[in-house]
Amino acid sequence: MTNTCYMCSKPATSREHAPPRCLFPALKYSLNGKDQRVNMIVVLACDEHNGDKSADDQYLMHILPMSFGLNEVADHYFQTKVQESISSNIRLTKSLAGSAVQVKVHDLAKDEWTQTLAFKVDTERLMGVLEMNARAIYFHHHKSKLTTKLSSRANFTLLENSLRLNDLLNQVMSVGEKMLDEVGAERHGANPDVFFYRIARVGNLELLEFTFYGTSRILFDIDHNVVQQV
């Protein structure tokens, strides 16, 4: 088990950051000069499963910090590094501009509606990369590999033309959040303005929650009943 990849049984050849290093503003892009790259989480990985500097990691950096209602660390990072990086990527700029639509966002907690811009994102790709990160964090946390299937949902992806489904999704997210609150799940992560996670197991269900930039959440269900190889 030692010195093999967090995802597979191949020998590890490098260290992989989870979540990707590029989501954490380097000092020169960091708000008020606060170092947001303290003790980042790394796991051992083989070449195939190391996403550092990959296009997928860049994709996360382009998408995550531009969600609606994030903290000022994300706003500052977006206005400096991320926007510049998006503008220099012609394909991405075109695809975002081409898909921009005005939407109204429903804040369930406050029951408020806000007008904002939405972009089409490649949800499958986004969630796929985030799932890899979930497996890396699981490995970091438990020192064992997660081989069962994961299901995941995020509070920052809106489903088109489906208000009821979006509300439902938000409700499911908050049930998970409450469960983690109730069992007193701790926040892990040395740079919580950028990222922290909580994890707890109740019976055969384990919940893993990622929080990016204060408000963007992804909830992973790990069903320990199901023994399924990935």
Ligand SMILES: [Zn+2]
């Ligand atoms: Zn591997």
